[in-house]
Amino acid sequence: MSVHSEIKKITTETLRKMKFDKEKITMLTAYDFTTAKMVDAGGIDAILVGDSASNLMAGYETTLPITLDQMIYHAQCVIRGVDRALVVVDLPFGSYQSNPEKALESAVRIMKESEAHAIKLEGGKEVEKSIKKIVNAGIPVMGHLGLTPQSIYQFGTYKVRAKEDEEAEKLMSDAKLLEDLGCFALVLEKIPAALAKKVSESISIPTIGIGAGPDCDGQVLVYHDMVGMNKDFTPKFLRRYLDLYTEITGAVSQYVKDVKRADFPNQEESY
Numbered sequence: 001m002s003v004h005s006e007i008k009k010i011t012t013e014t015l016r017k018m019k020f021d022k023e024k025i026t027m028l029t030a031y032d033f034t035t036a037k038m039v040d041a042g043g044i045d046a047i048l049v050g051d052s053a054s055n056l057m058a059g060y061e062t063t064l065p066i067t068l069d070q071m072i073y074h075a076q077c078v079i080r081g082v083d084r085a086l087v088v089v090d091l092p093f094g095s096y097q098s099n100p101e102k103a104l105e106s107a108v109r110i111m112k113e114s115e116a117h118a119i120k121l122e123g124g125k126e127v128e129k130s131i132k133k134i135v136n137a138g139i140p141v142m143g144h145l146g147l148t149p150q151s152i153y154q155f156g157t158y159k160v161r162a163k164e165d166e167e168a169e170k171l172m173s174d175a176k177l178l179e180d181l182g183c184f185a186l187v188l189e190k191i192p193a194a195l196a197k198k199v200s201e202s203i204s205i206p207t208i209g210i211g212a213g214p215d216c217d218g219q220v221l222v223y224h225d226m227v228g229m230n231k232d233f234t235p236k237f238l239r240r241y242l243d244l245y246t247e248i249t250g251a252v253s254q255y256v257k258d259v260k261r262a263d264f265p266n267q268e269e270s271y
């Protein structure tokens, strides 16, 4: 028997059970094979191939420019590095909002071409028909409410969402709708902790928070932020576990010095 067949893979059902058992769910982003391998080996429950790849891999200011083909490429790289975690892939902006048929086609392409396990999309009532169509085709869907970065030009800022009653009420009813439509989990991004708690207690599917306080059923962070590669991104909700920007720039400048002064390679590093 191979080692791989002994690994108990995380499924959407596992996440549902974790909520039931009150065991917190962990999720991080990854966009490439090497990172996915390390994140999976660290014991993460779920990996998000987020459209934040648009910012972190391609250097765009927003998540809007990344294409479906590019998301599929990132998902293919991640899947090859993962033995255990559930891999969820973002449907990028423009690939699902216009009509349910297009949404299903986009989701099918991701599942077929990358062999990922689920898709995520942003929004509530506005994308109801698209979610229904994708779920009916047997594809697991993760919802995403609160700060939905694909709508940044409508919001105008990346500030905390749903602080006012009207938006909070819409978020509560969208969360219920996503549960009723058959979503298996729901990301809550940058909303007041009290609201996230209320949502988490009112639905049976797990909530995964980012900037949504401690009472969500799980937490997700962007890998590059969490390991401190993204030096200028310092929101209140972020906990940095490493300072890789300083580590890596330090290592690079040491390498530059060593080569310039002909210290590298030395005798032992030569054939």
Ligand code: KIV
Pocket: 029, 048, 049, 050, 051, 052, 053, 090, 187, 189, 210, 220, 222
């Ligand atoms: O694309 C992404 O990284 C995300 C997370 C912020 C949840 O959607």
